Each structure stands twice: as structure tokens, then as C-alpha cells.
Ligand SMILES: Nc1ncnc2c1ncn2[C@@H]1O[C@H](COP(=O)(O)OP(=O)(O)OP(=O)(O)O)[C@@H](O)[C@H]1O
């Protein structure tokens with residue numbers, strides 16, 4: 001089933017068109033990677049899905065973005081708080097708040113008034129378990145999260161994102177600050193998480209896209225050039241430009 005569908009999605013920063021009539025569909029409970037050279041619009045596209053571009057001056061958007069069949073760009077669509085609960089995001093640089101591990105995880109629960117205080121402990125535990133951090137951190141819940149290793153910080157940010165039970169997890173180059181070993185661990189984690197979440201990952205790492213995603217989209221200068229099952233795209237790309245990119249001829 002399609003979880004996110006875009007119809008002729010275009011976006012301008014002032015006079016500059018960063019997304020050009022993008023048509024694609026992200027399938028539920030699969031991992032989709034978005035690849036393409038720097039500046040092609042990958043982060044811009046991701047930010048449309050939780051309307052983070054709203055925060056940027058001079059942005060204009062046209063087209064439709066259906067999430068669970070509701071057009072989140074429609075003038076009548078008003079529940080941004082609910083949208084941002086449904087669509088969680090993880091960034092390139094792990095960005096835990098300068099708070100304890102525990103406070104980081106319950107931050108979103110507090111914002112969204114989701115649970116009673118008595119339930120928080122269990123959610124902290126479950127969130128940390130789902131990113132395989134519980135054993136490491138169960139005795140350090142009240143330590144400042146800024147003291148964790150880079151990889152632990154990124155896991156914590158994923159735990160923080162999933163604590164509010166989103167449906168969709170957007171990951172913008174989540175491993176680019178990590179070493180190869182930590183990267184593989186995060187990829188393993190993504191495979192487990194896709195049982196429950198629809199995951200969209202932006203990556204510059206072709207091996208990662210090939211290993212970790214079920215579907216893949218290739219973008220160039222604001223256009224979606226090709227969208228297919230990852231195996232198809234990496235073994236038999238239909239567009240010459242896709243082939244050039246994945247074989248490392250540019251980008
Ligand atoms: N806030 C902004 N104002 C104006 N132009 C922007 C803004 N953010 C991005 N752009 C431009 O839009 C285009 C797409 O940027 P975007 O960050 O989405 O690319 P990207 O594919 O994520 O690149 P990278 O791989 O380097 O992260 C680029 O040309 C960029 O310069």
C-alpha cells in the first residue's frame with residue numbers, strides 16, 4: 001500500500017525551482033532510499049513530508065502530497081502538530097537535546113501530551129530497547145546525552161523519534177557522521193524498524209542504498225529521474241543518467 005504519494009510536486013525557494021513535478025509513491029513498511037548528487041533536492045523533498053519547509057521564508061509549493069490519502073498541502077489541512085507526530089525525522093548529525101537520556105526520549109511525549117507520567121518509564125525502556133540501547137544505558141538514564149558516543153547519540157535520536165509512535169521515519173543521511181561499523185549497525189536497526197514503520201532514507205552512499213533499501217529513487221537537478229525496486233535500479237537502470245550516477249561517473 002502507498003503511504004506517501006506525490007502528484008506533480010514542485011517547490012521554489014524564491015525564484016529558484018528546487019523540485020520539479022515529482023511523482024512518486026512510497027510503500028508502507030518498506031525502506032525507500034533517495035539518491036542523487038549534492039543539491040538535487042533530496043533534503044527539500046524529505047522536508048515537504050512533515051512540512052518543515054514551512055519554516056523557511058519564500059518557499060512556494062505546488063502539487064499534492066497524500067499521506068494516508070490526506071493532502072497535507074491542502075489549504076484546509078491544519079493539523080501540523082499531528083502531522084509531525086506521524087512523520088518523525090532523523091538528521092545527518094545526531095542532535096540530542098542537552099538533557100538526560102531519559103528526558104530526550106520523553107521530550108516528544110510531553111510536547112504531544114501523549115502519556116501519563118506513570119507510563120513514561122515503560123516507554124523510555126521500550127524505545128531504548130527498539131534501538132538496542134537499553135542494556136548499554138539502563139543505568140545511565142539520567143546522564144547527559146551529549147556524553148554518549150556518536151553512534152549512541154544517533155540511536156538515541158532514532159529512539160526519541162519513535163517514542164511518539166510515528167508511522168513514517170524520514171532519515172536524512174543518518175549515517176554520514178558514523179564509521180563503517182556503526183553504519184552497518186544502524187542499517188541493521190532499520191531492517192528491524194521497517195516491520196513497524198515506513199522509512200525514507202536519503203543517502204550519498206550507493207552501497208548503503210543498495211544494501212538497505214527495498215525501493216530507490218534517483219534525483220537530478222530537482223527532477224525524479226527514476227524510481228524502482230532497488231535491485232532493478234542497481235542492476236538494470238532504465239535511464240542513462242541513473243546508470244552514470246550509480247556507477248560513479250558523476251556526483
Ligand atoms: N533555504 C534555502 N533557500 C534557498 N535555496 C535553498 C534552500 N535550501 C536548499 N536550497 C537549494 O535547493 C537545492 C536543493 O537543496 P537540498 O538541500 O534539498 O539538496 P540535497 O539533495 O539534499 O543536497 P545534499 O546532498 O548536499 O544534502 C540546492 O540548489 C540548494 O542550494
Ligand SMILES: [Mg+2]
Nearest residue numbers: 042043044172
Ligand atoms: Mg541534503
